Amino acid sequence: MGNNKENGGFALFCCFIALGVSAVIAFITYLLPLVSDSIVIGSKVMNILDLVFKIASLVGLSFGAFAFAARRGKFVKLLTTIFVLVFVVAIVLVVVGII
Numbered sequence: 548m549g550n551n552k553e554n555g556g557f558a559l560f561c562c563f564i565a566l567g568v569s570a571v572i573a574f575i576t577y578l579l580p581l582v583s584d585s586i587v588i589g590s591k592v593m594n595i596l597d598l599v600f601k602i603a604s605l606v607g608l609s610f611g612a613f614a615f616a617a618r619r620g621k622f623v624k625l626l627t628t629i630f631v632l633v634f635v636v637a638i639v640l641v642v643v644g645i646i
Contacts, residue, residue, distance in 0.1 A: 558614030565607020572600045601638050609634070 576596055580586050588596075609631045616627040640646045 555614035558610040561610035562607045565603045568603035569600055572596050572603075598642065601641070605631075605634050605638060
């Protein structure tokens with residue numbers, strides 16, 4: 548079957564974790580309030596969950612994309628790097644409060 552680098556084991560694991568974190572956050576923010584009207588999520592908690600969601604998405608998508616790009620040409624690798632950098636810059640600007 549090959550080693551982890553060949554089959555993308557770490558990248559697949561990161562995608563799995565990102566999906567799990569995103570699912571938990573989606574449950575807390577969207578589905579849990581539907582279960583009971585008494586459940587209210589504060590804006591600070593929502594902001595933290597949103598940031599965690601963005602970071603989990605960045606990690607999962609980035610590793611998955613880099614695993615994909617590793618099997619492609621230089622152009623795809625360059626595009627992947629640019630996309631990840633744009634994502635990182637956007638998240639940093641949100642954290643700093645510029646966006």
